[in-house]
Amino acid sequence: MKKLLLLAATLLIASLANAKVVEKTFTVRGHCGMCKNRIETAAKGVEGVQDAAYDLQAQSLKLTYDTAKTSPRKVQKIIAALGYDAGKIKAPQEAYDRLEPCCKYREIEGVNMHEHGEGHMHGEGHEHQAE
Numbered sequence: 001m002k003k004l005l006l007l008a009a010t011l012l013i014a015s016l017a018n019a020k021v022v023e024k025t026f027t028v029r030g031h032c033g034m035c036k037n038r039i040e041t042a043a044k045g046v047e048g049v050q051d052a053a054y055d056l057q058a059q060s061l062k063l064t065y066d067t068a069k070t071s072p073r074k075v076q077k078i079i080a081a082l083g084y085d086a087g088k089i090k091a092p093q094e095a096y097d098r099l100e101p102c103c104k105y106r107e108i109e110g111v112n113m114h115e116h117g118e119g120h121m122h123g124e125g126h127e128h129q130a131e
C-alpha cells in the first residue's frame with residue numbers, strides 16, 4: 001500500500017513537472033493591424049496560452065503557452081480557421097475568402113511575384129490589331 005502511494009505521488013510530481021510554460025515562435029501570414037488583433041485574440045483564447053504577440057513585419061507569432069495544456073499546432077489550427085496561414089497549416093480557402101479585402105495576403109503576393117499570372121493573359125492582345 002505504501003509503495004502504491006509512493007508511486008502515485010511520484011507520478012503526480014512527474015506530471016506537474018511536465019507542465020512547463022515555454023515560448024515558441026512560428027510564421028503567421030497577417031497583413032495589417034486588424035490581422036494582428038484577430039490573430040492575437042484568437043491565440044490568447046486558447047486554453048493554456050498565456051501570451052501571444054504578433055509581429056507584423058516579421059510575420060511571426062510568439063506564443064507563450066503551457067505544454068501540458070496546449071500545443072502550437074492547436075493554436076495554428078485555430079488561426080488557420082480564421083483565414084491566416086499558420087506554421088505548416090494552410091488556411092482553408094473559404095476561411096481566407098471571409099477575410100477583409102485589406103487582409104488578403106495571397107492575392108497581393110500573386111501580383112508581386114507574377115506567379116499565377118492570370119492578369120497577364122488579358123489586355124495585351126491589341127498589339128495584333130495594329131497591323
Ligand SMILES: [Cu+2]
Nearest residue numbers: 032034035103
Ligand atoms: Cu488585416
